[in-house]
Amino acid sequence: MMYYSRLRLLGVAGVCLIGLLLCLPNFMRAPTPSLPWRQIHLGLDLRGGSYLLLQLDLKSLEHDRLQSLQDQARQTLLDKSLGYRDFQKDDQTASLSFAPRSDDERAAALKTMQDLPVVVPDEFHVTEANGRIVLTLQHDAMLARARDAVAQSIEIVRRRIDATGAIDPSIAREGDDRIVVELPGVSDPERIKTLLGTTARLTFRLLAPNPSVASPGSTMLEDISTHSQVAVQDHVDVDGTDLTNAGAVIDQQSGGWAVTFQLNSAGATAFANTTRANVGKRFAIVLDNKVIEAPNIINPITAGSGQITGGFDAHSASDLALLLRAGALPAPLAVIEQRTIGPSLGAASIHAGIISLGVGFLLVVVFMVLFYGRFGLYADIALFANLILMVAILSLFQATLTLPGMAGMLLTLGMAVDANILINERIREEVKRGRGPLQALQAGFERATSTIVDSNATAFLAHVMLFVFGTGPVRNFALTITIGIVTTLFTTLLLSRFLVVRWYALARPKELPV
Amino acid sequence: MLSRPLLRFVRDDRRINFMRGRHMGLIVSAVLSIASVILFFQPGLKLGLDFRGGIIVEAQTPGAADFGKLRSALEKAGIHPDAVQAFGSPRDVRISINAPEGADREAQTQKLVDGVKTAISAAEPGTQVLRADAVGASVSSELFRDGLLALGFSLAMILAYIWIRFEREFAISAVVTLILDLTKTVGFLAITRFEFDLVMVAALLTILGYSTNDKVVVYDRIRENLRKYRTMPLRELLDLSINETLNRTLGTSMTVFLAALPLALFGGSTLTGFATVMLFGIVVGTSSSIFIAAPLLLLMGEKRLRKGSSTPEAE
Numbered sequence: 082m083m084y085y086s087r088l089r090l091l092g093v094a095g096v097c098l099i100g101l102l103l104c105l106p107n108f109m110r111a112p113t114p115s116l117p118w119r120q121i122h123l124g125l126d127l128r129g130g131s132y133l134l135l136q137l138d139l140k141s142l143e144h145d146r147l148q149s150l151q152d153q154a155r156q157t158l159l160d161k162s163l164g165y166r167d168f169q170k171d172d173q174t175a176s177l178s179f180a181p182r183s184d185d186e187r188a189a190a191l192k193t194m195q196d197l198p199v200v201v202p203d204e205f206h207v208t209e210a211n212g213r214i215v216l217t218l219q220h221d222a223m224l225a226r227a228r229d230a231v232a233q234s235i236e237i238v239r240r241r242i243d244a245t246g247a248i249d250p251s252i253a254r255e256g257d258d259r260i261v262v263e264l265p266g267v268s269d270p271e272r273i274k275t276l277l278g279t280t281a282r283l284t285f286r287l288l289a290p291n292p293s294v295a296s297p298g299s300t301m302l303e304d305i306s307t308h309s310q311v312a313v314q315d316h317v318d319v320d321g322t323d324l325t326n327a328g329a330v331i332d333q334q335s336g337g338w339a340v341t342f343q344l345n346s347a348g349a350t351a352f353a354n355t356t357r358a359n360v361g362k363r364f365a366i367v368l369d370n371k372v373i374e375a376p377n378i379i380n381p382i383t384a385g386s387g388q389i390t391g392g393f394d395a396h397s398a399s400d401l402a403l404l405l406r407a408g409a410l411p412a413p414l415a416v417i418e419q420r421t422i423g424p425s426l427g428a429a430s431i432h433a434g435i436i437s438l439g440v441g442f443l444l445v446v447v448f449m450v451l452f453y454g455r456f457g458l459y460a461d462i463a464l465f466a467n468l469i470l471m472v473a474i475l476s477l478f479q480a481t482l483t484l485p486g487m488a489g490m491l492l493t494l495g496m497a498v499d500a501n502i503l504i505n506e507r508i509r510e511e512v513k514r515g516r517g518p519l520q521a522l523q524a525g526f527e528r529a530t531s532t533i534v535d536s537n538a539t540a541f542l543a544h545v546m547l548f549v550f551g552t553g554p555v556r557n558f559a560l561t562i563t564i565g566i567v568t569t570l571f572t573t574l575l576l577s578r579f580l581v582v583r584w585y586a587l588a589r590p591k592e593l594p595v
Numbered sequence: 596m597l598s599r600p601l602l603r604f605v606r607d608d609r610r611i612n613f614m615r616g617r618h619m620g621l622i623v624s625a626v627l628s629i630a631s632v633i634l635f636f637q638p639g640l641k642l643g644l645d646f647r648g649g650i651i652v653e654a655q656t657p658g659a660a661d662f663g664k665l666r667s668a669l670e671k672a673g674i675h676p677d678a679v680q681a682f683g684s685p686r687d688v689r690i691s692i693n694a695p696e697g698a699d700r701e702a703q704t705q706k707l708v709d710g711v712k713t714a715i716s717a718a719e720p721g722t723q724v725l726r727a728d729a730v731g732a733s734v735s736s737e738l739f740r741d742g743l744l745a746l747g748f749s750l751a752m753i754l755a756y757i758w759i760r761f762e763r764e765f766a767i768s769a770v771v772t773l774i775l776d777l778t779k780t781v782g783f784l785a786i787t788r789f790e791f792d793l794v795m796v797a798a799l800l801t802i803l804g805y806s807t808n809d810k811v812v813v814y815d816r817i818r819e820n821l822r823k824y825r826t827m828p829l830r831e832l833l834d835l836s837i838n839e840t841l842n843r844t845l846g847t848s849m850t851v852f853l854a855a856l857p858l859a860l861f862g863g864s865t866l867t868g869f870a871t872v873m874l875f876g877i878v879v880g881t882s883s884s885i886f887i888a889a890p891l892l893l894l895m896g897e898k899r900l901r902k903g904s905s906t907p908e909a910e
Contacts, residue, residue, distance in 0.1 A: 126865070134734065136701075136733075268724065269712075269724075271709050274705070274709075415701060415702060415705075416705045416729075417701050417705070417731035417733060417734050418729065418730050418731055418734045419705060419708060419727070419728065419729045419730075420726075420727075420728045420729075420730075421724070421726065421727040421728070422725070422726055423723055423724050423725045423726060425655070425723060425725060426653075426725040426726055429863060430863055430865065433861050433862055433863040433866070434862075436857065436861045437857040437858045437860075437861050437862055437866075438857075439857075440857035440860075440861070441853065441854040441855075441856070441857045441858070444853035444854070444856065444857070445850050445853050445854055448849060448850055448853055449850070451600070451601050451602045452600050452601075452602050452603065452604075452846060453600050454598050454599045454600040454601070455598035455599070457600065484862075484863070484865050484866060485794055485797065485865070485866070485869075488858055488862070488866055488869065488870070491854050491855070491857075491858060492801060492851065492854055492855065492873075494854055495850045495851040495852075495853065495854025495855065496805070496808075496847075496850075496851055496854075498847070498850045499808070499847040499850070499851075502843050502846045502847055502850070503812070503843055506840075506842055506843045506846075509607070510839070513607060531815075532811070532812055532815050535760060535811050535815065536807075536808040536811050536812060537808075538756060539752075539753050539756050539757070539804060539807045539808060539811060540804040540805075540807075540808055542749070542752040542753065542756060543749040543752060543753055543800055543803065543804040543807075544749075544800070544804065545752075546745060546748040546749040546752055547745050547749055547797065547800050549745075549748075550741055550744045550745035550748055551741065551742070551745045551793070551796075551797070552738060552741055552742075552793065553645075553738075553793055554793055554794050554797070554865075555742070555745065555793045555794065555796060555797045558794070558797045559797070562801070594598040594599045594600075595599075595600070
């Protein structure tokens with residue numbers, strides 16, 4: 082207990098030294114880019130920037146799947162020459178239903194429905210009710226699809242944000258159907274919000290034979306170029322997924338802005354076939370269920386490229402081109418939480434955090450020297466090492482530090498000296514009881530240790546829970562405190578004890594300064 | 596010589612008879628806690644944006660803020676703010692709007708925040724937006740649930756730990772004391788009108804953790820003394836234990852207090868409330884370690900405690 086082996090001594094000194102080295106990258110630039118230069122990331126509240134929480138629209142995903150399932154079911158029934166009556170789609174209950182043409186075909190229709198291909202296992206259940214066959218989408222399967230959709234969306238969101246030139250964005254999944262986007266330095270996220278709020282699903286579809294009324298197989302959509310409603314066929318001739326490139330250009334004829342696009346070979350073939358077969362008819366360019374324009378087909382378009390002119394300005398044309406290049410989202414995303422910190426507030430918060438940390442540290446240091454003398458000074462040295470080690474661990478994991486995180490560090494420092502106080506009070510008691518210096522030190526360290534472990538264990542458990550269940554600022558606070566408890570155990574049980582032991586070995590005092 | 600301590604809270608041989616004031620302590624504590632519970636229901640806590648949902652925009656105008664002008668500019672844009680207030684310097688203004696009602700309230704909330712920014716920039720050119728937060732209703736209710744879960748689970752972990760490490764009497768006294776501490780802190784929140792948000796949940800938890808830590812140290816000593824002085828009356832023994840740990844109790848409270856103090860003074864709007872509540876909690880936690888936790892043990896009865904710690908060779 083009182084004699085540190087050389088190995089242990091080297092261990093303690095080594096940890097402190099490594100800690101010091103790990104802290105350095107936070108205060109200087111990397112001398113060469115190849116060095117592993119790990120720094121603490123400043124949170125958005127310190128750096129300034131925007132935080133967006135996006136929610137994937139599950140309903141729309143469900144609606145889309147219901148639509149495609151309906152097409153699939155009808156087509157399969159037709160292929161097998163099974164008849165159906167009164168095909169209905171119900172978005173509320175996420176189900177499709179139809180009545181078989183006759184009772185003879187019931188079993189075959191039921192079997193056909195059960196054999197329909199699924200995208201995820203156990204996607205829908207087929208049941209019979211009141212003579213009708215009912216297909217119901219399953220919630221769990223939709224959640225699985227939502228998870229896939231979120232994974233896809235993250236990629237697309239990243240491409241869109243990268244295209245805006247935002248620096249160092251962080252895009253991550255949260256839960257089943259949410260995405261967290263953090264944009265350091267972006268204090269006006271309106272453009273990005275608009276970009277992310279657009280699904281950008283581009284489709285080319287023919288207009289219904291009579292564009293002024295909705296007939297079966299077509300839907301009334303808003304034409305934003307004429308501000309009127311037109312009936313557009315539900316069947317999609319060419320889909321935006323076949324786009325290979327898009328760009329904003331100035332239209333040679335009108336002088337206004339336009340968006341050009343290039344299709345891949347599959348898209349080009351489909352586009353050529355459709356336009357060849359429908360010369361003279363109108364086709365609609367539909368973006369997110371809004372008709373951008375609905376021109377007449379004058380000549381077949383075979384090159385697989387085209388131009389959209391829909392009353393764009395420079396901004397909207399380049400944004401649309403950007404969205405088309407990045408690809409369509411599988412389902413709409415809605416912003417449900419937004420937090421923006423301006424750069425001046427961020428700077429003020431860093432300032433507040435550092436001042437508080439400095440003043441708090443100093444107050445504790447002075448207190449310890451006044452109330453515990455030489456051993457207080459040793460506690461202060463350990464306290465400084467504690468601060469270094471906390472910063473080192475945060476740097477090592479490239480963790481984020483927020484203002485509440487800094488508060489957590491400061492409170493850790495306040496709590497850390499508790500261990501030193503416990504030890505000192507114990508030693509003092511042992512001295513009062515008439516023990517010699519060596520015995521008093523030994524007894525003090527030994528008896529205080531179990532109390533120190535006890536009191537830190539409760540705090541540790543509480544903050545791990547807080548980290549697991551907490552969100553946002555609370556998590557960072559819990560993280561720094563949890564790390565702080567570990568470093569505290571090291572600095573108080575090993576480092577400050579080591580300092581006291583060294584001093585005792587060198588000075589061999591007749592009595593202890595307690 | 597500086598190597599010896601210069602100051603000390605209490606002389607080592609000082610024996611303060613804390614147990615004499617035990618009834619007074621318990622009564623005062625109970626009254627304060629009951630009052631706090633009443634305050635919790637009426638007027639209740641002021642929920643922060645995290646838990647309430649809605650919008651807060653904080654901005655700094657180039658000159659002294661003209662609240663009337665800003666308010667009318669917002670009204671003209673069709674936005675009806677619930678509050679346009681000063682905070683910090685005379686140039687700082689905080690606009691808050693409660694979460695809108697209706698089917699598409701989520702989208703409305705997000706649109707409103709942009710509307711507010713546009714309107715105030717138009718009314719006062721050169722205005723800097725310091726902070727713009729919009730929290731949808733679904734998010735706020737989830738945050739609230741998660742916050743309470745975090746609080747509940749942490750409390751459960753603390754209790755489980757004490758239950759395992761100490762005898763039942765200690766655990767029960769600790770629980771009761773912690774509940775008394777917690778209710779008073781909630782009452783303090785209700786009186787001071789600090790906003791109850793996620794950061795405040797962290798403050799409550801830290802207070803709980805700190806207060807537990809304090810009790811563990813005193814209880815540790817009581818348990819040790821129960822084994823050491825087998826014939827000493829419990830009342831005397833509790834007094835002795837509190838006195839023996841008094842310098843440590845006050846010392847640690849002092850260092851945590853000193854660490855939290857600058858946060859309350861310079862921490863800025865995010866941390867001032869948090870740190871002030873912390874300071875209050877430290878004072879409450881320290882006094883309850885002395886005046887509540889040990890007297891509760893005395894109420895539990897000497898016989899049961901002695902039995903709990905007796906060993907075969909005793910008597």
